[in-house]
Amino acid sequence: MSAMLIQPACKSEQQSAATSNGQQAAPPGSLELVFTYGSEKEAWIKDVTTQFNNSGQKSSSGKKIFVTAIPMGSGDAIDEVLLGRRQSHIVSPASAAFIKIGNAQSRTKSGKDLVSSTDTLMLSPVVVAMWKPMAEALGWGKKPLGWSDILALARNEQGWGAFGKQQWGSFKFGHTHPEFSNSGLISLLAEVYAATGKVSGLTLADVNKPTTASYLEGIEQAVVHYGSSTGFFNTKMLSNGPEYLSAAVLYESNVIESYSNQYNLPFPVVAIYPKEGTFWSDHPIGIVEREWVTAEHREAAKTYIKFLLDRPQQEKTLTYGFHPGDVNIPLTSPIDLAHGVDPREPKTTLEVPSVEVMDAIINLWRVKKKHSNIVLVFDTSGSMKENSKMPNAKLGAEQLVSLLDSSDFLSILPFSSSPSWAARDLPVGSGREEATRTIESFFPTGGTALYDSIGVAYQALLDSPKAKSISAIIVLTDGADTDSRSSLNDLLNRIRFDSEKHTIRVFTIGYGTDAVKDVLKSIADATQAKFYEGTTQNIQSVFKEISTFF
Amino acid sequence: MPEGKLTLLGKIVVVLLIVGCGYLAYYFLVQKKTDDPSATDPGSKQAQSNQFSGNAVEIGLAYGTEKKSWLEWAVREFAKTPDGKKIKINLIPKGSQEGAQALLSGDKSINAWSPASSLYKEIFVQDWQVKYSNNPILKEESLALTPMVFVMWNERYQAFIQKYKTLNFTTISQALQEKGGWNAISNKPEWGLFKLGHTHPGKSNSGLMTLVLMAYDFGGKTRGLALKDILNVDFQNWMLKLEQGVNGLSDSTGTLMREMVLKGPSSYDAVFVYESVAIDFLKSAEGRWGELHIIYPKENMWSENPYYIIDAPWSTKEQRAAAEVFLNFLLTEPIQKESLKHGFRPANTTVPVIFAESPFTAYQRYGLQIEPGSTSEPPSAEVVNNLLAIWQRNQGGR
Numbered sequence: 042m043s044a045m046l047i048q049p050a051c052k053s054e055q056q057s058a059a060t061s062n063g064q065q066a067a068p069p070g071s072l073e074l075v076f077t078y079g080s081e082k083e084a085w086i087k088d089v090t091t092q093f094n095n096s097g098q099k100s101s102s103g104k105k106i107f108v109t110a111i112p113m114g115s116g117d118a119i120d121e122v123l124l125g126r127r128q129s130h131i132v133s134p135a136s137a138a139f140i141k142i143g144n145a146q147s148r149t150k151s152g153k154d155l156v157s158s159t160d161t162l163m164l165s166p167v168v169v170a171m172w173k174p175m176a177e178a179l180g181w182g183k184k185p186l187g188w189s190d191i192l193a194l195a196r197n198e199q200g201w202g203a204f205g206k207q208q209w210g211s212f213k214f215g216h217t218h219p220e221f222s223n224s225g226l227i228s229l230l231a232e233v234y235a236a237t238g239k240v241s242g243l244t245l246a247d248v249n250k251p252t253t254a255s256y257l258e259g260i261e262q263a264v265v266h267y268g269s270s271t272g273f274f275n276t277k278m279l280s281n282g283p284e285y286l287s288a289a290v291l292y293e294s295n296v297i298e299s300y301s302n303q304y305n306l307p308f309p310v311v312a313i314y315p316k317e318g319t320f321w322s323d324h325p326i327g328i329v330e331r332e333w334v335t336a337e338h339r340e341a342a343k344t345y346i347k348f349l350l351d352r353p354q355q356e357k358t359l360t361y362g363f364h365p366g367d368v369n370i371p372l373t374s375p376i377d378l379a380h381g382v383d384p385r386e387p388k389t390t391l392e393v394p395s396v397e398v399m400d401a402i403i404n405l406w407r408v409k410k411k412h413s414n415i416v417l418v419f420d421t422s423g424s425m426k427e428n429s430k431m432p433n434a435k436l437g438a439e440q441l442v443s444l445l446d447s448s449d450f451l452s453i454l455p456f457s458s459s460p461s462w463a464a465r466d467l468p469v470g471s472g473r474e475e476a477t478r479t480i481e482s483f484f485p486t487g488g489t490a491l492y493d494s495i496g497v498a499y500q501a502l503l504d505s506p507k508a509k510s511i512s513a514i515i516v517l518t519d520g521a522d523t524d525s526r527s528s529l530n531d532l533l534n535r536i537r538f539d540s541e542k543h544t545i546r547v548f549t550i551g552y553g554t555d556a557v558k559d560v561l562k563s564i565a566d567a568t569q570a571k572f573y574e575g576t577t578q579n580i581q582s583v584f585k586e587i588s589t590f591f
Numbered sequence: 592m593p594e595g596k597l598t599l600l601g602k603i604v605v606v607l608l609i610v611g612c613g614y615l616a617y618y619f620l621v622q623k624k625t626d627d628p629s630a631t632d633p634g635s636k637q638a639q640s641n642q643f644s645g646n647a648v649e650i651g652l653a654y655g656t657e658k659k660s661w662l663e664w665a666v667r668e669f670a671k672t673p674d675g676k677k678i679k680i681n682l683i684p685k686g687s688q689e690g691a692q693a694l695l696s697g698d699k700s701i702n703a704w705s706p707a708s709s710l711y712k713e714i715f716v717q718d719w720q721v722k723y724s725n726n727p728i729l730k731e732e733s734l735a736l737t738p739m740v741f742v743m744w745n746e747r748y749q750a751f752i753q754k755y756k757t758l759n760f761t762t763i764s765q766a767l768q769e770k771g772g773w774n775a776i777s778n779k780p781e782w783g784l785f786k787l788g789h790t791h792p793g794k795s796n797s798g799l800m801t802l803v804l805m806a807y808d809f810g811g812k813t814r815g816l817a818l819k820d821i822l823n824v825d826f827q828n829w830m831l832k833l834e835q836g837v838n839g840l841s842d843s844t845g846t847l848m849r850e851m852v853l854k855g856p857s858s859y860d861a862v863f864v865y866e867s868v869a870i871d872f873l874k875s876a877e878g879r880w881g882e883l884h885i886i887y888p889k890e891n892m893w894s895e896n897p898y899y900i901i902d903a904p905w906s907t908k909e910q911r912a913a914a915e916v917f918l919n920f921l922l923t924e925p926i927q928k929e930s931l932k933h934g935f936r937p938a939n940t941t942v943p944v945i946f947a948e949s950p951f952t953a954y955q956r957y958g959l960q961i962e963p964g965s966t967s968e969p970p971s972a973e974v975v976n977n978l979l980a981i982w983q984r985n986q987g988g989r
Binding site: 155164318319321364366369371372386496 | 684
C-alpha cells in the first residue's frame with residue numbers, strides 16, 4: 042500500500058475512537074504502556090487488556106504495568122508514531138502491509154525500522170456480508186458467488202426484481218472510503234482483480250483497460266454511500282436493515298458478531314467469499330523502535346504481548362469471531378455455518394499490487410465512483426462570533442471543499458434569521474475556488490432559522506435530482522432554532538428516510554456547547570445519517586470524516 | 592509485495608552464505624560419516640557445562656524464526672535450572688542477513704547469534720574485523736540439522752499426483768503455468784490458480800537454496816552445477832516462468848510456513864521450506880485447514896543452525912560465559928531430544944532419532960522420511976551469484 046493511501050487512512054476513525062475510548066487513566070506510580078491499534082479488534086482488546094491491567098503484572102523496577110489501549114485507523118496507528126505525534130510503545134494495525142510501509146518510511150527518514158518484529162494476534166478475511174435471503178436468492182450455499190454476481194445485480198435495472206423479489210427494491214451496496222479505510226481499499230483492489238480475471242501480477246495496463254473501468258463503475262453505482270470505518274458500516278447495516286443496505290464489504294468477524302444478542306435482526310447475515318479472491322486482515326503486533334521506549338517499557342511490552350498470545354486470550358479471539366494467531370488452536374464455533382461463515386473459506390487470496398498500480402486504481406475510482414450532490418447549510422448567526430467559532434468552522438468547511446471530488450456538485454446555503462443561497466450546483470472541478478471564497482466571505486449576524494433552512498436545502502435537492510449520485514445535506518449550527526416558521530416535527534416528517542424516494546441524508550454538526558444535540562441527532566437519525574459534536578478544536582476532523590461518505 | 596533490491600554487499604553476503612553453508616553441511620553430513628564420531632560429537636560438550644558462578648546476567652540471542660518454538664521452549668526450561676535463575680535469555684528473532692547487519696551496526700542487545708545456516712560467518716567476520724580488528728566469534732557449535740522439503744495440502748497433493756505422477760520443480764512449473772489453474776489440473780475451479788511459495792532468495796537462506804535446487808532439478812544432475820548450466824537460455828526461461836507464478840516471497844521460512852497454516856490453501860497450495868519448519872506445523876494445520884503432506888526433492892541441501900558466541904565489546908565476561916552455559920544447555924540430551932519434536936535432526940549425535948514419539952516415526956504417514964534423498968554438491972560462489980543476479984533482474988523490484 043502506498044504512503045499516499047496510508048496517510049489519510051482513517052483520520053476520522055481515530056476521532057470517533059478516541060472519544061469512545063473512555064478507558065481509565067493509568068494509576069499514579071504505574072508504568073504506562075501506550076498501545077495504538079486498528080479498531081476492528083476493539084472488543085477483544087478491551088476485554089483482555091482490562092484483564093491484564095487487573096492482573097497486577099509488575100515491571101522490572103516493581104511498578105505496576107498499565108496498558109492504555111487506543112483504537113484508531115490502522116494508517117493512523119503507524120503515522121502517529123512515525124510523525125512523533127503520539128509516543129506509543131506498542132502498535133497493531135489491521136494488516137502487515139501497514140508495518141511494511143511504516144518501516145520503509147522510517148528507514149528512509151531515520152535509517153531504522155519503526156517496528157522490528159511482529160507476531161500475528163488474529164486474522165479475519167474480507168467478505169461481502171449480505172442478508173441471508175438475498176444471498177440465497179443469488180445462489181448462496183449452492184454455488185460459489187463473487188464480484189461478477191454483484192456486478193450483474195448492480196447493473197440490472199430491475200434490481201432484486203430480476204430474482205422475483207420486487208419488494209426488496211433496488212440493490213443497495215456499501216463499502217468504506219478507500220482512502221480512509223483498509224476494507225474500502227481492499228474492495229477496489231478485489232473489484233479490479235475480478236475485472237481482469239487475475240489473482241496476482243496486476244499491472245497498470247490491466248487497470249487502464251476500458252473493461253476494468255466499466256466493471257468498477259458498474260459495481261460502484263450501486264453504492265449507497267461510502268464511510269470512514271468498517272465498524273461504522275457494520276453498525277449501519279445491522280441497525281437499519283435490508284431496506285438500507287443489501288450488502289456491504291466487511292470482515293468475516295463482523296458477520297459472526299451480527300449473531301450476538303445485541304442485534305435484533307430481521308434476517309441473519311451471511312458471508313460471501315468472492316470466488317475471484319479476497320484478502321486477509323492479519324493484525325500484527327510489535328514494539329515501537331523509538332527513543333521514548335525505554336528498556337523497562339520494552340520488557341513490560343513483551344509481558345503484555347506474551348499475555349495477548351497466551352492460549353486463554355488467543356482462545357478468546359475465536360469468541361469475537363477471529364481466527365486465532367496461535368496456529369495450535371483449532372478453528373471451532375463460532376467460525377461455522379451456524380454463524381453465517383465457512384471455515385473452509387476463503388479459497389483464493391489476492392496479491393497486494395505495487396504502489397503504482399494501487400495509485401492507478403484509486404485514480405480510476407475517483408473517476409468512476411458514485412458522485413455526490415451536496416448542500417452545505419452553514420449557521421452564520423450572531424453567536425458564531427464567540428470563542429473563534431466562525432474562523433474555525435470556515436476552515437473545516439473549506440477542508441470539506443478541498444476533499445470533494447472534481448465530479449461532485451456543491452451548493453452552499455448560509456443562514457441566520459433566514460436562509461439565503463450563496464452558491465447553487467457548483468461543479469466542484471471548476472468551482473472549488475469560488476466555493477472557498479464564498480465560505481470565507483461569511484460573517485456572524487442575526488438569529489437561527491435552522492428548520493426552515495434544512496427544509497429549503499432538502500427541497501432544492503428533490504427539485505434538481507442528479508441521476509446516480511449520493512445526495513446529502515451537511516448542517517453546521519451552534520444553537521437552538523429561533524426563527525423558523527416550520528416546526529421540528531414538520532421537518533422530520535418531510536425528510537424521514539425511505540429506501541426508494543427519500544434517500545437524502547442530513548448530516549448534522551452541533552457546534553459548541555449551546556447546540557441542541559437531541560434535536561440535531563433526531564434530524565440525522567431520521568435520514569439515516571450521522572450527528573457529530575463539533576468544537577473549535579475538532580471541527581476540521583469532523584468535516585473530514587463527513588467527507589468520507591462521498 | 593514490493594521488496595527492496597539487494598545491495599552489492601547483500602549479494603556477496605548471501606552468496607557466501609549459501610556457499611559456505613552448503614559446504615559446511617555437505618562436509619558435516621557426507622564427510623563426517625567417515626570420521627570417528629566421538630571426535631566431533633557435540634554431545635561431548637555437555638561435559639564442559641559447569642554451574643554458572645557469576646552474578647545475575649542477561650543475554651540476547653538473535654536467531655532465525657525457524658527455531659522459534661524450540662528455542663522458546665528451551666528458554667523456559669533453562670529458566671527452571673539453577674543457571675537459569677541467574678541467566679536471563681532474551682530471544683531476538685532475526686533473519687540471517689538481518690542478524691549480521693544488527694551485530695555489525697553495534698546492536699548491544701545481541702550477545703549470541705544463531706542463524707539458519709553456518710557460514711554466513713565468513714563475510715560477517717571480515718566486516719567485523721574492519722570495524723573492531725578482532726575475530727567476532729568466540730565459540731561456535733551446530734545446534735540442529737534440517738533438509739529442504741515441499742509441503743502441500745494433502746487433498747491437493749493427491750489431485751496433483753493424479754495428474755503429474757510426481758512432484759518436483761518441473762511438474763510444479765507445469766502446474767503454475769496451467770491457465771485454468773486447478774480447473775485444468777483436477778477439474779476443481781473453486782481451488783483457483785496453483786500457488787507456490789518460497790522465501791525471498793535475497794533475504795532468506797531457504798529462498799536461495801530453492802534457486803540452487805531448481806537449477807539442479809532442471810539440469811538433472813546432483814553435482815557440478817556450472818556457470819554454463821545457469822547461463823543456459825532454456826534454464827533461464829524456465830526458471831523465470833516458474834518464478835512469475837510464485838506468491839508472496841516472505842523474508843523468513845518460519846513466517847512463510849505459519850502463513851500457509853494460518854491462511855490455508857487460499858494463500859499457498861505448496862511451499863518449499865525446511866523440513867523442521869514443516870514438522871513443527873503438521874499438527875496445527877490439521878486443526879485449521881486439513882492434513883499436510885511432505886515431499887522431498889530428489890536433490891537436497893542441509894542447514895545446520897550454528898550458534899555463535901560473539902566477542903563483542905559490549906558483552907561482559909559474564910555475558911560471554913552465560914552464552915556458553917546456554918549453548919551447552921541446548922546441546923544436552925533432553926533439549927536436543929525436544930528439538931526432534933520441533934522437527935530438527937539433533938546435532939548431538941548421541942540423541943536417537945528413531946523412537947516411538949519421534950516425529951520421524953510418528954509422522955511417516957505425512958510423508959516424513961529418515962533419508963531425505965541425495966545431498967547436492969554446493970555450487971561455486973560464481974554460479975550462485977549469477978543465479979541470484981538472473982533472478983533479481985527479472986523480479987521487477989519484488
